[in-house]
Amino acid sequence: MEGAHPAILERLIATNTMQTAGYGYDQFSESARDKIRSACQAPEADVAFLVGGTQANMVMIDALLRPYQGVLAAQSGHINVHEAGAIEHGGHKVFALPHQEGKISAEAIAAAAKGYLHDANRAHMVAPGMVYLSQPTEYGTLYSLAELEQISAVCRRYQMYLYVDGARLAYALACPENDVTLPDLARLCDAFYIGGTKCGALFGEAVVIPKHQLIPHFFTIIKQHGALLAKGRIAGIQFDTLFSDHLYESIGRNAVDRADEIRAGLVRKGYQLAVNAPTNQIFVILKKEQAASLAEQVELGFWENQDTSHVIMRIATSWATPKEDVAALMKIL
Amino acid sequence: MEGAHPAILERLIATNTMQTAGYGYDQFSESARDKIRSACQAPEADVAFLVGGTQANMVMIDALLRPYQGVLAAQSGHINVHEAGAIEHGGHKVFALPHQEGKISAEAIAAAAKGYLHDANRAHMVAPGMVYLSQPTEYGTLYSLAELEQISAVCRRYQMYLYVDGARLAYALACPENDVTLPDLARLCDAFYIGGTKCGALFGEAVVIPKHQLIPHFFTIIKQHGALLAKGRIAGIQFDTLFSDHLYESIGRNAVDRADEIRAGLVRKGYQLAVNAPTNQIFVILKKEQAASLAEQVELGFWENQDTSHVIMRIATSWATPKEDVAALMKIL
Amino acid sequence: MEGAHPAILERLIATNTMQTAGYGYDQFSESARDKIRSACQAPEADVAFLVGGTQANMVMIDALLRPYQGVLAAQSGHINVHEAGAIEHGGHKVFALPHQEGKISAEAIAAAAKGYLHDANRAHMVAPGMVYLSQPTEYGTLYSLAELEQISAVCRRYQMYLYVDGARLAYALACPENDVTLPDLARLCDAFYIGGTKCGALFGEAVVIPKHQLIPHFFTIIKQHGALLAKGRIAGIQFDTLFSDHLYESIGRNAVDRADEIRAGLVRKGYQLAVNAPTNQIFVILKKEQAASLAEQVELGFWENQDTSHVIMRIATSWATPKEDVAALMKIL
Amino acid sequence: MEGAHPAILERLIATNTMQTAGYGYDQFSESARDKIRSACQAPEADVAFLVGGTQANMVMIDALLRPYQGVLAAQSGHINVHEAGAIEHGGHKVFALPHQEGKISAEAIAAAAKGYLHDANRAHMVAPGMVYLSQPTEYGTLYSLAELEQISAVCRRYQMYLYVDGARLAYALACPENDVTLPDLARLCDAFYIGGTKCGALFGEAVVIPKHQLIPHFFTIIKQHGALLAKGRIAGIQFDTLFSDHLYESIGRNAVDRADEIRAGLVRKGYQLAVNAPTNQIFVILKKEQAASLAEQVELGFWENQDTSHVIMRIATSWATPKEDVAALMKIL
Known part of the structure; x- marks a missing residue:
């Protein structure tokens, strides 16, 4: 593990003595949010900067689901294996689905949703309220656009949120085999995050919620999870740099x-x-x-x-x- | 579903006008606890009366596990499927193991515990802290004494609690094929509950913790889960009756x-x-x-x-x- | 503490051998719900039977509030002092207000709501989402109809739920000084419970939610809290009896x-x-x-x-x- | 709000291309921990670097308390007012005590602990398990060494942890009126944190637990709260710099x-x-x-x-x- 992309460090130095508002209300964070909205072709999107991947997953799942809802994920999914139970700590069940090299299929998701809906005992069961994918997956594989569109369609049919963990998203975007763009993610998902920590930043993940105000009191929810950065600009400056000159797409x-x-x-x-x-x-x-x-x-x-x-x-x-x-x-x- | 065994109703009527202390401090509850200790050959056991099975499972798992620990259970286990996420609501992950007609094997449990201990990333993972079995299982099958002894040995080896859900325990005890007695459960488990609701009571489950004071502040933990019965005697009288004249073993x-x-x-x-x-x-x-x-x-x-x-x-x-x-x-x- | 009113025991005996559906889907529970709706002049109300007061408070507060919301209560309120932190266990802050003999005033509630709304840092604070009263209070005092109407108006103005803990409600209804009726509660509150445990039942509290479907997935939420009674009819029969022949109003x-x-x-x-x-x-x-x-x-x-x-x-x-x-x-x- | 002290930025630049282990296992974090142990004269202390103050408070309170325990704090305490319910989100009650310019007294703490212990209903109540102070307080005032010693003695007498929030600790240490040193904190507290975010760092708080292994599985608990920094060295480098050449004491x-x-x-x-x-x-x-x-x-x-x-x-x-x-x-x- 290295530090950050040189362009990021340069910006941090150049802006170090400026005084700005805290908690993400500064001009750099605002500029970064605008650039991300633009890159995602999602002009209404809410964008927030969190510190790490587990934190982003924990906050988003808690923010989107009601207590009686759970999240479908690959057996190998990060939230199912390597987040020390952060999702359950928030009260939510992770339904582990079998995977193919880290990927789950629209069919398996539909079967789970249908199984729940047709189960006579479903009122005694956790309701599947979200599908969690990672792009690239924990195995480095990619969902194709066709696969993502199918999964998105299943989610909408069964009223489940689609959330994509993009901890390594830059490595998908830079991959010749990849055909899923940021605007595709914004069009097909209810929320996703653009990974910074593993993609050139010192730290930071940019959560994108394409539909404005989908999550009321989102700022307070972030704070309640101990996830609010006092000097929000430190994240803002990094993402503002990553989304300048197409750096994120090429990095x-x-x-x-x-x-x-x-x-x-x-x-x-x-x-x-x-x-x-x-x-x-x-x-x-x-x-x-x-x-x-x-x-x-x-x-x-x-x-x-x-x-x-x-x-x-x-x-x-x-x-x-x-x-x-x-x-x-x-x-x- | 019927009401209660006639002997229970008779006792409720006979004792109705007596005034007693609340919260399980009455003479009936004390007597019932003594009879259960005696039937289990567990003279030091702590015994508490809860209202239902999901409540008993939720309280015991929350009381025994630390937040970073989870519980191993059959994929078909009640806590994994039909408790609406009560265990996750308490912050704990349920690790679902493959099952044979509702039963999990000592081998599979040992493999899971070993897998965790040998995983280089285990500090990022939920620690398996408990094994949950049901006797009889959700499929009506029974663990043999030999199987239970093996599982208990694995649990002790890997420092996991063994907890048995006995919602239908009376139907195991009455089964000619069964060779697991109440004293066996008390000897091999860290906690188990003797089901009343499905076994002749109006409601009620008797939680047995063979080792006295294993759970400090247990009364307060019960209260915090909304599981403390104000008129505790109503449960006490029922279990006092069920454990008189060997009723529970024959019912x-x-x-x-x-x-x-x-x-x-x-x-x-x-x-x-x-x-x-x-x-x-x-x-x-x-x-x-x-x-x-x-x-x-x-x-x-x-x-x-x-x-x-x-x-x-x-x-x-x-x-x-x-x-x-x-x-x-x-x-x- | 005694057992139950004789009429309740008689009904339990008379119905003991009948077979009915579980989980409150039986005819007795249905009849009890109808009688309660009628007594409350709330024909659309959702009614559920829970086991005890702390459980009812815990389930209702978790069901109505979002995680970032808290509940205003008297410093002396049962949820603030004597529920072993059940409300905080569900993630919610209890805001303790000064009280007069157990009562809080519409003015104090309005001041708290206003203080929050006008606080520049409110996004960093728990949002007051509910007011909790008990009628009678823990000091045996009563809110007058005028007081309750004022409090209800403040709650609606500031978009907070009004929830009344009626653990001892029968003793309010039977009191010559009381001028708050069940229909008043149904008209002025978003939810309240009619106490059984302390008012003649073996156990049981009837939660009333005047507005139908105010709480989606309420059954599952109850289950998730370990609060679902398998033999729901045992509670149903008791409330059906308490609401026959005006027993609850006279008891x-x-x-x-x-x-x-x-x-x-x-x-x-x-x-x-x-x-x-x-x-x-x-x-x-x-x-x-x-x-x-x-x-x-x-x-x-x-x-x-x-x-x-x-x-x-x-x-x-x-x-x-x-x-x-x-x-x-x-x-x- | 500015960025970071120039010395910190210089170190980040100088070390940027080095490859190190993640999650705080790098040499910079190790060096920073050693320097902090040395500055605190606490050679056995566990030291961990978290991102922000609310996160540090949330993690430490969850890590030290059992679910039925709560924390005593000034009415004006950050955890009571401005953390959006993060402590309650972890299941813990905050007992708000009256304050004098942000400070609470040993007497008031002792009275609360004694009141609990002598209350006949204490088994129905949240147990006070910790005292939370901030040094300096939210009002900028300071606990004197004598006051802190008295509070520490009360905490030990009543078996409550003493935890100090040092978000602005550098401003106490630099204050002529202050007589509480880092070694005093290490001697008198069970845990405290040395604030970085408000004291010259880009972000970061150094949690100090003087007694080694007081909190088993602490790393996993941090991860479960979404508080583990992947590139832990970014925090390590900052604190290594702050604790070189007495910078923290003079900053x-x-x-x-x-x-x-x-x-x-x-x-x-x-x-x-x-x-x-x-x-x-x-x-x-x-x-x-x-x-x-x-x-x-x-x-x-x-x-x-x-x-x-x-x-x-x-x-x-x-x-x-x-x-x-x-x-x-x-x-x-």
């Missing part, structure tokens, strides 16, 4: 290119990829001994056991990964 | 006998049973038309779709089911 | 008459009453030694210290208090 | 000096101060017209109405307030 390009090189190199050398993912995450199957020996030379994330003698290891590139690192990795492998 | 017998007759009759007539359960619940596979036509003549509970043309229907007998009802049902079938 | 009469006798006797004997309350609760100031000596002969509730040498003790009568008990008490005093 | 000096000048100037010009506070906040009583006219020329915070014709306005200085601003203000006044 992921290096990561995807480097990941493609690593994937190609791995295949060339006879390694097997565990997942067919086109973004900045690489999942490679290694013998346990191999993984252990490699871990001494390079930062590798353990993902899961493939079988008794093999493990799946995760490599992630970023906007800042230098070409030399890829070359060095290739030599080691 | 389920009629239900199991009637259920056995129905099961035998169904098989004789060529119906297929969906579950091989020995207690008071019968699960029979019917063609959809059959189920619809039967439903006009007899109370049948829809359980789930077997396939596109067949459904599984549930029949439940009770301590009060008359032999004539079985005969009548057999004629209709 | 408190004996308690008020006996309390008047005790109050008159106390004054005659030179004791000082701490509160000028007309219902079934008597608050008398005693020297500490007096209180200690009396407590050996009669059940007295400690209320609070008046000063270093005097205490306030509480005596409560009920529908079942015999005249002889009053006479016996008078001899002791 | 508040300018603010206090400027505030003293403003206070002296106001008094000289005949204005009346509402609070006798020695730190960086000034509370001045103005006629309503005066306040309105001033507000057009200078940033003034409305505090509260003094009477119908006067208001109390708040002026806050910071580490960055230039002398010229004070001079300009004096001209306007």
Whole structure:
């Protein structure tokens, strides 16, 4: 993990001595919100800057759902596995659906919604009120526009909110295989967040709610979750920079290119990829001994056991990964 | 559903004009607690009377777990499906495990606990802090003593509480196939409840915590959940009656006998049973038309779709089911 | 504390062997709901039967308020002092207002609402979303119809729900000084509950929501709070009996008459009453030694210290208090 | 509001391209923790970096208290007024105590604890489990060492945690009147936080728990509250800088000096101060017209109405307030 994109640091320095209003009422946050609305072609959208991904998910799910409602997610979804129960802490059940490389299907979602509606005992059950997706997923895979449109249609048919976790969204936007744009997300989702922390910022996620005032008292809800940034401008300046000169759309390009090189190199050398993912995450199957020996030379994330003698290891590139690192990795492998 | 066992109503009438302390501090509740301790061979046990099963589960899980802990349960477990999210409302994740006719195995529980402990990211994850079983299960099946001992050993090994939901416990105790006694439950579990509502009482569940003072401030926790009965004696009198003259151990017998007759009759007539359960619940596979036509003549509970043309229907007998009802049902079938 | 009014026990016995639907879908609950609607002149009202007062308050406040809203109550209000934090457990702040013998004024409520609305920092604050009153109050005092109308007007003006805790409502209705009827409550409140537990039932409180469907998914919310009675009819039968032959309106009469006798006797004997309350609760100031000596002969509730040498003790009568008990008490005093 | 102290920005730039572990496991965070332990003379202390003050309060109160416990605070305490119910969202009651210019007394705390312990109904009540203070208070006043020692003694006697909110702690440490040091806080409190956001950082609060492992699973609790910073080093670098070269102890000096000048100037010009506070906040009583006219020329915070014709306005200085601003203000006044 690095710090931030140089352009962001420069803006922070340039603006450091200015005095501004707090809590996101400053001119930088306002400008960033405008640029995001414009990039999403969502002129009425409410935009708020939160600090991290788990916080964004927790706040949005609590803000959109009533206490008796739950959220459908992939079994592998971040909210289901790696948020320490933040969603349940807010009182909401996560319904875990089977996934294909991190993705859930419109069919499975529809089946769950229908199953609930047709269950004679549904009044004793948590009502599915939202679908949670991540784009890219935790496996680095992407929903296609067609898939997202189907899921959105199912959500509207069954009156469930569609919410997309975009922690790594820049790496989707920069991926040649991707056909889902920011305006698509704004058109098809009820809420989503544009990840900053993993995409060039020091921290920060921009929550976008295309329909103005969908969530009454949203500011107070953020505050109640301990998620309100006093110096809101620090987030505002970062997103204002990320949405200037199309930086956000291009910042992921290096990561995807480097990941493609690593994937190609791995295949060339006879390694097997565990997942067919086109973004900045690489999942490679290694013998346990191999993984252990490699871990001494390079930062590798353990993902899961493939079988008794093999493990799946995760490599992630970023906007800042230098070409030399890829070359060095290739030599080691 | 009927009212209560006649012996209970008689006691309520006989004691109606007596004045007693409230909140379970009366002599009837004290006597009932003593009898339950004795029946469980758990002389130090804390015993409290709550009103219903979901309430008992909610209170016990909230009382035993810390906020970052969750509870392992069968996918089909009552807390996972039919409690409207009461457990999540208290902030706890339910980890759903695959089940065999409502039962989960010591192996699956151990694998989940081990998986958590060996996961490099476990600090970002909900910690499994409890195992929830129901005896009999939601499918009417029973854990054997050997199975319960294995599960208890796994729980102790991985420092998870073992909690048993005994909503229909009388129907286990009365079942010839059952080899798990109340003292076994007290020996192997950290907490369990003895069901009254479905076993002859107007309402009420007796929570048993074999280890005295395991839960500090338990009374206040009950009150905080809106679960404290002002006239606690109404529950006390009912359990005092159920635990006099071995009533609780025998009250389920009629239900199991009637259920056995129905099961035998169904098989004789060529119906297929969906579950091989020995207690008071019968699960029979019917063609959809059959189920619809039967439903006009007899109370049948829809359980789930077997396939596109067949459904599984549930029949439940009770301590009060008359032999004539079985005969009548057999004629209709 | 006694059991239930004899008419209730008789109905429970008479109906005991009948089989009915569960969860309040039985004919007795339906009949009770109709009678309550009729008594309240609220033909569209939703009526639900819960088990106890804290539970009713907890469920209603959670059901009506959004997470960022709190409830205004008297400092002495049951929800503020004696519910073990059940309201905060549901996430809501209780704003404690100064009280006069348990009552809060329309002026104080309006000032709090106005103070919030005019506070420049209100977006950082809990929004007052409800006013909680008890009738009679915890001090046995009564809101007059004029007072209730003023409070209701303030609530509507500031868009706060008005909710009345009627744990002891029968003792208000039976009091000659009272001028607030059930139809008044239905007309002026958004929700209230008619107390059963303290007013002749074994247990049970009837929640009344005059406006149909004000709370979507109310059944599921009740279930999620562990507050759904499986054999709902047990509550239904009790309220059906209490609302037959004007029993509920007359059941408190004996308690008020006996309390008047005790109050008159106390004054005659030179004791000082701490509160000028007309219902079934008597608050008398005693020297500490007096209180200690009396407590050996009669059940007295400690209320609070008046000063270093005097205490306030509480005596409560009920529908079942015999005249002889009053006479016996008078001899002791 | 300005950005950060220049030394902090310089360090962020200097370290920007380094790759480090996430979630606070980096060398900068480790170094910052060591320096804070050293400054507090608390070698065993657990130290964690959170993002903001409300978040720190919410996490610490949830982490230290059991669900049936509440926290004692001044009526004017930040957690009671300006955190949008974050503490109640976590399930805890805030007991509001009367205050003197933002301070509560050891006597009042002892009386509350004693009142609870001696209340016959305490099992129906929220247990006071913590005392919350802010140093400086919301009114800019300071607890003296003697006062803090008394409060700490009361807390230990009644087994309540003592927790100090140090959002503006640098302005206490820099104040000539202050006699409470960081080692005093570590010796007398169970937890406290050293404010960064208002004291020269871009954001960040350093939570200090003097007793190692007082809070098991603290990392997971932080994550569950959405309060875990992915790039933890951004906070670590800031606190490492603030605790190098005694920066934190001196950074508040300018603010206090400027505030003293403003206070002296106001008094000289005949204005009346509402609070006798020695730190960086000034509370001045103005006629309503005066306040309105001033507000057009200078940033003034409305505090509260003094009477119908006067208001109390708040002026806050910071580490960055230039002398010229004070001079300009004096001209306007």
